Amino acid sequence: MSYNSMELMIVVASRNLEDNSTVVVGTGAPCAAAMLAQKTFAPNLLIFFEAGGVGAQMPTMPISVGDSRTFYKGLIASSMPEIMETCQQGMVDYTFLGGAQIDMYGNLNSTMIGTDHDRPKVRMPGSGGANDLASLCWRTMVMTVQNPKRFVEKCDFVTTPGYLSGPGARERAGLPPGTGPYKVITDLCVMGYDKETCRMKVESIHPGITREQVEKNTGFELLWADELKVTEPPTEKELSILRNEVDPLRYIIGRGA
């Protein structure tokens, strides 16, 4: 069965979640990944939205992290402090984030492009809840397309902490121990992080993608797993649930190339 890059990313992301765990998602691809996980192997995955929605049974994909779909038939329509406090308290396992730039330690930029904070070349939204979620949730995943503009040697601005400057840096900065980046899922490959160096490490390459393509689309030196795998392609069942039940109007998967 053929599939596009967005469908592949969503399927791969969904497989990295667990049943009976908790995840904070935004709208778009991460939300689709969490919904797909619920409908395949993780019926008791609990979805949180940072504006306050918990455990919604979403009738359609939400447009906003705070729209009424995010608590439709939910368990709680709570508040932003409630969700952030639940993360800080240690009850939230996963979160998905994105950004305009990411570096080898998984640090993310969603604040600005340029070098002068008073006069940025491009002003972007800022942290929103991203800094909080990456600081407080146990495992942070990133879903993004991979190209050298996005995967950079150095972020223009570190909005959201990955492993900061490397091993031990999060803990030294004062962030809760045991938290941090977990996976990066792109249109080319899946990356984790090397335990020793905290640097991004390719774990599997998507079918039909070459190592050179991955390197060419990355602005820093990648580490490679000893046993480099080929990503398991989406199954018929995964694709059919994604297309028919998760995103029937193709809001998200329609964006895939």
Added chain:
Amino acid sequence: MNNEAANSGTLFMDPDVDKAREFFRNKSRKMVSKVTTIKEAVAELISDGDYLAVGGFGTNRVPTAVLHEIVRQRKKHLGLSGHTATHDCQVLAAGDCFDRCDVAYVVGLEARGLSSASRRAFESGKVKAVEWSNAALAWRYKAAAMGIPFMPGRIMMGTDTAKYSAFKEIECPYTNIKLAALPALYPDVGIIHVHRADVYGNCQIDGITVSDQDMARAAKRLIITTERIISNDDIRRQPERTIIPYYYVDAVIEVPYGAYPCNMPYEYFSDEEHLRDWLEAEKTEEGLLDFLNKYIHGTSNFYEYLQLCGGMEKIKKLRNLELLINSNNTGSAE
């Protein structure tokens, strides 16, 4: 960023809890009707230079009618708490109303794209930005609502967000861990749109409350717009539903559909088409000016704007969307 200066941002608002207590000591407790008009509330309660906090979540349950009136009355040099500020930031930037901002989320309208007017405001250097996060601003409201000078949090530390922020780090006196001491934020004026309120300002909100419970208590003056005014008996029938009590409230205005073009949970969905028109019109200064002249300066109130956007027929469509009513009904009354 190369600047290594620790947390170099300006703290716009004084976290002095005793000064705040003096203010609240003198705030009226009279349970009298606070019903007024949008025009009067904005004229009397918001002055040039004030620091504003806007309730809801960007394109959800925002007090659009008040935001438009701020632009219409050409309020200037405001401060803005950029807590999930999407359409609210867009409207106030379009009106060139603010020149300093505590940023958690601004400029963007989530997946819809970036607001060009907001970008111009920040990129030109006109708006002074200090960086925070959503939890940081939520907890700053909470500290103010609690009457304590700061709330400790385990966020922002180690990043450029912290370098361009204005919090200080402290060590926990019990466990010796590092903490971000997030200073209490007392906005001059809070503006919140709710589902129901009585004439005194006792408010009910359906669905998520975002940070409004704390923000309402942190703000020195509070303007409430409500879909519907209900009786005090209705409030007393379900006192557990009162999320904002009357003594924090300075003005109550009944504005049905007052969050349009944004989503009001259980009432109407966001008007994505009109939000796209906003993003499109803002791309040039001239386009924005025409747009503002048509929809805000060229209208005398929120209902003329709503009428221009399709009036009740549009609202009916948005209600069908919100309530998941599958209908080919275009919204006409026939």
